[in-house]
Amino acid sequence: MSTPTIDDGTLADGHWHDSAHSRKGFFTDTSICIGCKACEVACKEWNRNPQDGTFELLGSSYDNTGSLGANTWRHVAFIEQDSERIEKARESGRKLVNLGMPTIRPRTDESAAAQPLDGALGAAAEGRTSAGLPTTPELNVDLLAPGALEPTDLSNVDTTPPDTADFRWLISSDVCKHCTHAGCLDVCPTGALFRTEFDTVVVQNDVCNGCGTCVAGCPFGVIERRDDGTINTPTDRDDRKAADMDVPNAGTANKCTLCYDRLVEGQEPACAQTCPTQSIKFGDRQDMVEQAHDRVAELHAKGLTEARLYGANPNDGVGGTGSVFLLLDEPEVYGLPPDPRVATKDLPKMYANAGIAALGMVAAAGLAFLGSRRS
Amino acid sequence: MSTSEYDSYRPPEPEGGRRKRRRGGRGGPSGPDDSGGRRGGRGGNGRGGGWKNRGADGNREMPMVEDVEFTSYYGRPIVKAPPWGDEIGTYLFLGGLAGGSSLLGFGAQLTDRPGLRIASRMTAIAATGIGGAALVADLGRPERFLNMMRVVKVSSPMSLGTWILSGFGVGSGVTFAIELDRITGEKLLPLGPLRKVLHAMETPAAVESAFFATPLAAYTAVLLGATAVPTWNAAGRNGLPYVFVSSASMAAGGAAMALAPVAETGPARLLALAGTAGEAYAMSAMRKRMHPAEIDPLDDGEPGHKLHRAEKLLIAGAVGAAAVEVGARVFAKKLGGGWKTRAVLRGLSVVSGAALAAASAYTRFGVLEAGIESTKDPRHVVEPQRARLEERRARGITDDSITTGR
Numbered sequence: 001m002s003t004p005t006i007d008d009g010t011l012a013d014g015h016w017h018d019s020a021h022s023r024k025g026f027f028t029d030t031s032i033c034i035g036c037k038a039c040e041v042a043c044k045e046w047n048r049n050p051q052d053g054t055f056e057l058l059g060s061s062y063d064n065t066g067s068l069g070a071n072t073w074r075h076v077a078f079i080e081q082d083s084e085r086i087e088k089a090r091e092s093g094r095k096l097v098n099l100g101m102p103t104i105r106p107r108t109d110e111s112a113a114a115q116p117l118d119g120a121l122g123a124a125a126e127g128r129t130s131a132g133l134p135t136t137p138e139l140n141v142d143l144l145a146p147g148a149l150e151p152t153d154l155s156n157v158d159t160t161p162p163d164t165a166d167f168r169w170l171i172s173s174d175v176c177k178h179c180t181h182a183g184c185l186d187v188c189p190t191g192a193l194f195r196t197e198f199d200t201v202v203v204q205n206d207v208c209n210g211c212g213t214c215v216a217g218c219p220f221g222v223i224e225r226r227d228d229g230t231i232n233t234p235t236d237r238d239d240r241k242a243a244d245m246d247v248p249n250a251g252t253a254n255k256c257t258l259c260y261d262r263l264v265e266g267q268e269p270a271c272a273q274t275c276p277t278q279s280i281k282f283g284d285r286q287d288m289v290e291q292a293h294d295r296v297a298e299l300h301a302k303g304l305t306e307a308r309l310y311g312a313n314p315n316d317g318v319g320g321t322g323s324v325f326l327l328l329d330e331p332e333v334y335g336l337p338p339d340p341r342v343a344t345k346d347l348p349k350m351y352a353n354a355g356i357a358a359l360g361m362v363a364a365a366g367l368a369f370l371g372s373r374r375s
Numbered sequence: 376m377s378t379s380e381y382d383s384y385r386p387p388e389p390e391g392g393r394r395k396r397r398r399g400g401r402g403g404p405s406g407p408d409d410s411g412g413r414r415g416g417r418g419g420n421g422r423g424g425g426w427k428n429r430g431a432d433g434n435r436e437m438p439m440v441e442d443v444e445f446t447s448y449y450g451r452p453i454v455k456a457p458p459w460g461d462e463i464g465t466y467l468f469l470g471g472l473a474g475g476s477s478l479l480g481f482g483a484q485l486t487d488r489p490g491l492r493i494a495s496r497m498t499a500i501a502a503t504g505i506g507g508a509a510l511v512a513d514l515g516r517p518e519r520f521l522n523m524m525r526v527v528k529v530s531s532p533m534s535l536g537t538w539i540l541s542g543f544g545v546g547s548g549v550t551f552a553i554e555l556d557r558i559t560g561e562k563l564l565p566l567g568p569l570r571k572v573l574h575a576m577e578t579p580a581a582v583e584s585a586f587f588a589t590p591l592a593a594y595t596a597v598l599l600g601a602t603a604v605p606t607w608n609a610a611g612r613n614g615l616p617y618v619f620v621s622s623a624s625m626a627a628g629g630a631a632m633a634l635a636p637v638a639e640t641g642p643a644r645l646l647a648l649a650g651t652a653g654e655a656y657a658m659s660a661m662r663k664r665m666h667p668a669e670i671d672p673l674d675d676g677e678p679g680h681k682l683h684r685a686e687k688l689l690i691a692g693a694v695g696a697a698a699v700e701v702g703a704r705v706f707a708k709k710l711g712g713g714w715k716t717r718a719v720l721r722g723l724s725v726v727s728g729a730a731l732a733a734a735s736a737y738t739r740f741g742v743l744e745a746g747i748e749s750t751k752d753p754r755h756v757v758e759p760q761r762a763r764l765e766e767r768r769a770r771g772i773t774d775d776s777i778t779t780g781r
Contacts, residue, residue, distance in 0.1 A: 210515015
């Protein structure tokens with residue numbers, strides 16, 4: 001086995017290096033998800049997770065699990081949008097593509113744009129090769145049109161979508177992000193959470209004592225303690241009682257393991273294997289990110305500027321996620337945080353403050369005794 | 376209240392369903408919204424009022440900038456609250472109390488104040504014991520509490536805290552044993568020749584305990600700060616450690632005022648007064664630097680009530696402590712003789728000391744519960760995150776967003 005080293009002094013990083021395995025990850029392409037929930041079912045079956053909820057739809061479209069949790073490691077979100085929302089999503093996606101990097105484009109001069117693609121690529125491609133990435137988006141550009149020689153600036157491109165629908169479903173299968181800088185892993189006081197040889201983050205349930213710190217540490221709200229209270233048993237049925245349910249690892253933290261037990265056998269995670277549309281792709285994280293970049297460029301070329309990637313940027317607050325997503329609207333629409341940041345990034349500053357505060361308290365106590373000397 | 380033409384294709388909603396869902400929550404029945412997701416800005420009142428009218432009734436400040444508009448996933452939480460209940464709140468309070476008391480006990484030992492010394496050491500060990508038990512009780516698997524000692528992990532404030540508490544407990548336990556031995560006339564504990572060894576340990580143990588005392592009071596702020604819970608994280612980044620050590624000073628000073636004779640608790644009063652000033656200042660400075668959506672949970676609801684109560688008790692306790700201090704100095708000579716003066720001062724000391732300790736407890740519970748509350752509405756997560764993302768973009772930093780166009 002290899003030895004862990006710490007990357008560029010980041011307290012939060014915990015990579016295995018020189019591992020025999022490359023980093024594994026998911027690429028969840030929500031644009032081809034059909035909402036069949038086969039991933040949820042396969043995950044439950046394989047990991048023997050207890051029942052969550054009453055099998056009833058929650059009233060929020062076709063969602064019946066609500067969110068990721070101790071017993072739900074894949075959660076399919078359903079969002080119904082009308083044309084107005086679609087237009088907004090398209091607009092926000094276009095802004096994202098046009099986000100001038102490294103300079104901000106002045107609002108008054110639309111055509112004198114910086115080269116956003118280069119900048120965006122530079123940002124997104126850091127830490128990997130940019131081979132296989134398109135250098136120019138394949139847009140419906142009329143090269144004779146004025147300003148069209150700025151092919152990377154989508155504001156000059158007629159991006160009237162080919163088929164603006166009046167209505168659309170957003171369906172997304174959410175999962176643990178297996179962050180590069182994992183908040184849950186950092187704050188775990190028992191060492192129950194560990195970084196595997198596949199660079200995934202897994203809980204050892206025989207070690208975890210259920211302190212709950214990781215629950216607060218996760219910026220995505222993924223990990224949860226498996227308490228009695230988190231399992232809603234169907235009260236309306238006499239033949240199913242809480243006591244009948246097999247609840248393994250009660251009282252400990254639980255989350256997606258990226259099917260660690262399957263990976264060590266050379267298999268792929270249950271959700272990815274069962275996905276009928278290949279919306280959930282599994283493989284080397286590097287490949288996943290490249291596929292994601294290709295796919296988003298492909299969708300942009302079709303005028304679907306609402307497409308964007310989530311978690312593919314190694315500069316983000318969690319150092320990039322092992323599970324990369326292609327989304328069709330702002331992340332918060334799917335219940336994802338728009339700017340997550342691993343809380344342990346602030347630790348050095350907080351410890352410093354706590355140290356100063358502690359010294360201040362010592363000084364206050366000392367002065368208190370000096371100030372009340374008895375003559 | 377049909378907002379979409381597609382609503383007509385749906386089965387009728389159950390009565391009252393919409394109102395329930397607007398409060399969020401997992402099981403609430405619901406119907407379609409205008410766009411499948413709820414407008415997130417400002418909780419449930421997004422549709423009717425609009426941002427410009429918010430605060431028009433004088434309830435709160437009128438907003439000067441437009442709300443960050445976002446659509447949440449049916450108002451469901453984004454981050455999860457840790458499963459931390461009253462046990463943790465109790466521990467936050469008792470940990471600070473124990474740390475401050477240990478400092479007072481050490482000082483009392485050095486300045487020969489036996490009454491203050493005994494009271495402080497007893498408080499410290501009782502707080503450590505009960506606090507530690509509360510921590511274990513809050514675990515999902517209490518029988519595995521020793522697993523906390525498997526590793527020493529700098530990145531985990533909970534891990535460091537375990538070691539701080541353990542280190543503190545050792546010194547605190549030894550000084551407690553010594554006090555107990557003294558009180559019982561060196562008879563109760565069957566020590567034999569070891570008694571001399573035990574008593575020789577007094578100063579080293581007191582120093583050891585005092586060494587861990589202030590980290591014990593301060594680390595819980597980092598524990599809360601190093602989380603994704605919006606209000607805690609923002610507080611931790613903006614000076615929560617100062618609030619917590621001030622609160623600890625206040626609690627320890629207050630407890631000593633209540634338990635030890637007035638003639639000896641001069642340092643306790645001064646420490647408590649320093650604590651009240653520190654907490655009042657640090658709390659307001661912290662709030663000034665936080666995003667409005669992160670402050671709201673500190674003002675609203677039950678946590679808001681608790682923090683409000685803490686403020687009132689703090690002021691009352693500070694006034695009382697100051698009065699006792701002035702009284703003790705003015706009537707310094709009488710303290711030996713006039714029982715009436717002594718009784719009045721002692722009574723005032725007990726009451727104001729208890730008020731200060733209660734203020735500290737309310738602060739801890741208020742901060743704890745405000746954080747848990749802040750996870751319930753995604754607005755507390757999304758608005759500050761969007762704001763800081765936009766702020767970075769405005770500064771020209773555009774390469775660190777988790778969402779990328781390519």
